[in-house]
Amino acid sequence: MEQFTAAFITEDRWKLYFQGLGTTMEIVLFSTILGLTLGTICCLMNMSTTKNGRPTVFHYIAVTYIDIIRGTPSVLQLLIMWFIILRASTNGVLVAVISFGINSGAYVAEIIRGGIQSINKGQIEAGDALGLSRFTTMRYVILPQAFKNALPTLCNEFITLLKETAIVGYVSLADLTRVANQVSSRTYQPFMPLIGAAVIYFVIIKIFTILFGNLERRLRQDATC
């Protein structure tokens, strides 16, 4: 009980956890948006072909980007962003959002590509045959179905990302994990703060899992597509 008080009550420390959680969620939310955008663009670049069916230069750019991101640790990507590429920036959250957005984009690109490949390719041909541009067919026919097919995997990616942001302490951002760590080094009693943070992550992720589950079920019942 004493430990609990020290970890959460003294000096209104519970507020710190909520601020930490706020930082975590802020980073996750914006990097998800960035990741989805980059991922979609990157996926289209990856799949782009010239008139005679050969990959374009955009394809090679996309493939290289995906390769590099997937082949390096995300902590390093964050550090490189913070200390090298964006060292002029003082806005740590922004740097984290950009770093995680770029990271997530590579995974999202592959997830959406999987979603597109699971769609009956005849629909693209039908669009071509009607004289629609590939962009129009993608925008109105293929991508909506691809996102729907990829939704469960995209939700997984969101949750992975949420947990991955626990490394932002490396660039001195006070997210939930860092706050817990700070409190425990202040009180010399790591049990409560660390377990407390773990419980908060767990509960948040549980809530998202349930929400996503409902969303998926609703979309599936929507017999339509």
Add this chain to the structure above:
Amino acid sequence: MLRVENLKKTYGETEVLKGISCEIKDGEKIVVLGPSGSGKSTFLRCLNMLEAPSGGKIWLNDRELTDENTDLGTVRQQMGMVFQHFNLFENLTIMDNIILAPVKTKKMKKAEAKELALSLLKRIGLADKADAYPSQLSGGQQQRVAIVRSLAMKPKVMLFDEPTSALDPEMVGEVLDVMTELADSGMNMVVVTHEMGFAKNVASRILFMDGGYIVEENDPENFFSHPKNPRCREFLSKIL
């Protein structure tokens, strides 16, 4: 109307089309017959450049499709195509399937396209399905919708690749009826099919393909009663 000159198509090492020339005049209904693997689908798909030919030239009226500078989009808007597996847009309602192309290619205003779509759906007896999704329709219904989806672009020619061979037997008739009606209305058509009745009754000319060539070409009456090419005789003896 449609002119093909020495069309060739190779996939890797295999030459599927070895030099096809033909001319389709206004008002003609061409039926393409031939054994499996003879290149019928490949030929049809080259006509609207879904497959890029490896050689030869194709003209739609005075536009050369095989010219690199031709905008394929605008040419394809004048050529409808109906596929074996319908290929309706699964995330869109029947109505949206039909109006997507006319609206997005700026051919029509949305209201105008909807009106046209409804009248087309009435013509095939499916006006009540406008708000349904493709998966809620039978195969025959889907294929009829696929036909009117192409018609909504007011094409000059319609290409059909075995439009009834993925259908249950009891649904073949309803699709052939729509196609026959379309032929009667004067549409130019190129149809790959195994429906000999349709070929006999509707075709103005039959092309018989074998081994990547058109080996026989005749009006239906002479084609079925006096086939000249031995491969063609063999094919007909198996089918009839």
